[in-house]
Amino acid sequence: AAGVIQSPRHLIKEKRETATLKCYPIPRHDTVYWYQQGPGQDPQFLISFYEKMQSDKGSIPDRFSAQQFSDYHSELNMSSLELGDSALYFCASSSPLRDPKLFFGSGTQLSVL
Amino acid sequence: KNEVEQSPQNLTAQEGEFITINCSYSVGISALHWLQQHPGGGIVSLFMLSSGKKKHGRLIATINIQEKHSSLHITASHPRDSAVYICAVDKNYQLIWGAGTKLIIKP
Numbered sequence: 057a058a059g060v061i062q063s064p065r066h067l068i069k070e071k072r073e074t075a076t077l078k079c080y081p082i083p084r085h086d087t088v089y090w091y092q093q094g095p096g097q098d099p100q101f102l103i104s105f106y107e108k109m110q111s112d113k114g115s116i117p118d119r120f121s122a123q124q125f126s127d128y129h130s131e132l133n134m135s136s137l138e139l140g141d142s143a144l145y146f147c148a149s150s151s152p153l154r155d156p157k158l159f160f161g162s163g164t165q166l167s168v169l
Numbered sequence: 170k171n172e173v174e175q176s177p178q179n180l181t182a183q184e185g186e187f188i189t190i191n192c193s194y195s196v197g198i199s200a201l202h203w204l205q206q207h208p209g210g211g212i213v214s215l216f217m218l219s220s221g222k223k224k225h226g227r228l229i230a231t232i233n234i235q236e237k238h239s240s241l242h243i244t245a246s247h248p249r250d251s252a253v254y255i256c257a258v259d260k261n262y263q264l265i266w267g268a269g270t271k272l273i274i275k276p
Contacts, residue, residue, distance in 0.1 A: 098255075
């Protein structure tokens with residue numbers, strides 16, 4: 057069965073560069089969540105989308121933006137990267153009205169040097 | 170005070186023991202999730218609960234909406250159950266995560 061696909065799996069950037077992380081939800085899932093998990097820390101909710109509209113916003117810095125496209129994939133854009141942005145970024149998808157169980161991608165490990 | 174509290178934070182047990190991990194929350198929720206995170210970082214959704222009890226293999230999850238409390242039980246624990254178990258509550262399309270319980274099962 058298809059799972060949540062995140063790309064890239066690993067990304068190395070330098071300070072002040074930009075990065076784009078992609079998330080492809082399970083087919084027919086209309087809701088996408090983004091999380092950031094720093095080393096040894098709890099995952100922090102960043103932002104979520106439902107039916108291509110932002111549904112909720114958490115601790116997402118102003119330097120970050122995200123959107124969900126017509127095919128329901130989502131992209132997290134990160135600009136002016138800082139060392140503290142180094143983390144594992146998870147995406148999860150669900151279809152709240154049909155089956156609210158969450159499915160997680162494997163994450164993108166971002167390292168900012 | 171955190172909106173989602175888990176206990177214990179760390180748990181080490183011998184293979185075969187019955188394991189209980191608890192989760193209490195203080196906000197109104199539409200659902201509660203139990204998640205499993207392995208050392209490599211991958212997260213697997215174990216259960217989604219809005220009421221009652223669910224069972225899957227050796228795993229059992231219960232929730233008491235009135236008391237705002239949920240428990241995850243593992244019967245006949247095995248070393249491969251070693252992982253971080255996370256309780257997360259669904260509040261208006263936002264998941265609020267507990268701090269996780271690091272479980273180590275020794276052979």
